[in-house]
Amino acid sequence: MNGNKRVVITGATGQLGQALKERAEGIPGFEFIFLDRQELPLENLEQVVRSLKSLQPHVLINTAAYTAVDLAEVEIELAERVNHLAVREMAAYAAQYDCKFMSISTDYVFDGSSSFPLDENQPTAPVNVYGRSKLNGEKAAFEVNAQSIIIRTSWVYSPFGKNFVNTMLQLMRTKDEISVVSDQHGSPTNAFDLADLLLNIIEKDLWIPGIYHYSNEGEASWFDFAIAIRQLTQLDCKVLPVNSDAFPTKAKRPKNSLLDKSKIKSTFDITIPHWKESLTKMLEQYPEL
Template identity: 50%
Template structure:
């Protein structure tokens, strides 16, 4: 099977590359923004045609949530219109598609874990464009698999865990929001889930949710990082109102993983276990 992975230099793309680069089962092509510029939608299908993939793992996205509020055109090109081009290519060429989406398609007003059937209502440009991309994929290629995830981190790239590690070595105290609730996702765990889906006997299209197990706040996450690394730093709890950002964030975005567990036999690690695994690795500054 020939596989194209988009967003190859991102957190998930980098973890997929680590797992797939030297495998002997799949013929993989890892395309970053230079090889597949998702904001240049007029050439996306032409580039994909050069590789003639049997399956595309679409991990590329515009993920600068605050910047997206002012860079709306580019955000829509990458998160929405590029998805449409990829889905159209897959439909015409009978190519399988796994696309990654986000908890930001929800407004954060729920009080219980969000299933795949929960009402979507994004409250920022990033979430709006990601939902539009989901709808485009479902319109043009309903046989696709869409995996929504949340709070992604990795030893690659920029993310909350690496930022906290840096700040806690530089400062005596850090302020972290305590009233946004969800669960983090270790990108390597998500990459392993994708491989599990690839290896499954039956392709079962649809939307699925995946994050690590557990329910925490960003404050809880920061405290765990500090304690694991034994940083001498006070973590102070603050409300969202004390840290205004250009883009609003969902206050509650805990994802229900029942569907992906039962459909593909996925074992979901607890967030603290996965955090410990990541923090024992060497950080890669990609």
Template identity: 45%
Template sequence: MGKILVIGAGGQLGQCLKTVASRRGITEIVFPAEAEANILNPELLAVLFEREKPAYVINCAAYTAVDKAEEEKDLAKAVNETGAQYLAEVCKAHGAGLIHISTDFVFEGDVVKLLSENDVAKPINVYGATKLDGEKAIISILEQHFIIRTSWLYSEYANNFVKTMLKLGADRDELNIIADQVGTPTYAIDLANVIFDIIAAESKAYGVYHYSNEGVTSWFDFAKAIFEISETKVRVNPIPGSAYPTKAIRPPFSVMDKTKIKTTFNLSIPYWRDSLVKCLDQLKNH
């Protein structure tokens, strides 16, 4: 397998990779602090790669504040595009494979159909556009890449929709949740496992892949499931996205087709609700 280097180790997915690595007994893995692994500093990256000599790099570093990105365009572009480019260049120089995390937000999501890797990406917000530009930069520089587009990431770590709902549900009697944005939640622990499966396969089937949990839901139904499973008593009302305007427009339908990743790596993917039960169990036990 060779040594694995995780960039963006402090974020949600980075913490999940740490947990899964210890569960799977993966010891040849490094989680450097941001000060040592700043993707906007190519000189620093070169020093890090020289020292660690990774065979694989997992890039979890990203600018993910979707609404804020509309105002902080330059910062979003720097992290999501320029940072990805620098990382691809240093991977190429050191012969390392790159696993890069992207998003369902590269799609417009205006048609109700499963989105495949071959569908035309047409982002409708700054975040999606910068993530797509990051993908393109990697593809143009580095052959040994696996770009994984994922959606609605949550876990027991960091800030995410599940933890926000639990907090709000404990404080309020009633919540209004958007019901006309449809996609698939993804438990970041499941994604972390898949990333290690891809590395373990030592495959050369490089390219773009889609990964989320199985199934389809809206934010409204996702919230209802969170409260139901956690036995939180709160009334949830469905509202249209137009009733809760945000700076960034979201794709209305972004359910991804996962056939390619399943067949290439022989994966069976958990249903979103089953994974949600696992996450809520973890949160209860912490």
């Protein structure tokens, strides 16, 4: 291992996993191993433990999750295995083998009824199976490993895979008019900003256990987010605001999931960019724009 610290990262093909892969290149003193769902199927709990024992990481970052929010209402057991039981196994492994464990969670642990930004002490009350499975994973991690770091985030986007920005770009290129929900509020999160934070924590060895909230600064509705995408890309598509009732979904969504980032900013001494600034930066990476 040449004296390098081995960092194992799950969810290699996810948005955050791919952002971490790009950002981790060339960081001295670390050996990064990225595992996708074929290499580490989180629903297979025995294999999770076997793989970790074989790899012997110094740091384990879990960015993988079951994220099909509506499908989770049906695939309850699978969502629990991936988002709860696998997290418990990873945290327990880390506690037993002197490995640092970090896992990504979600704003969906809240019911969304609040009118103010939510800090880490606000009571949790998930309104869907996905949110409940992620909250169960948080609790399980701390039950078996008090040194865990859990970071809740929201509205993650990147150039990779399926997310709101990529969906909007596709729709705005192919339609004259679209409708976007205007009564759900939060803050978008550029996956690269979150990746930079995680790497900063492990590079500086700032291991301060606990739950933290991270998203970009500022507040937006999905409609505001869509308008910003349209303005920045200068695409010629009319964007209309609608209530979420116009798009009925199997799983209920929180109406307000704005996160208070005071704790993470003071603990790790970081500055978080505004969501519009980060969106502008990321859209510059799209060669076709």
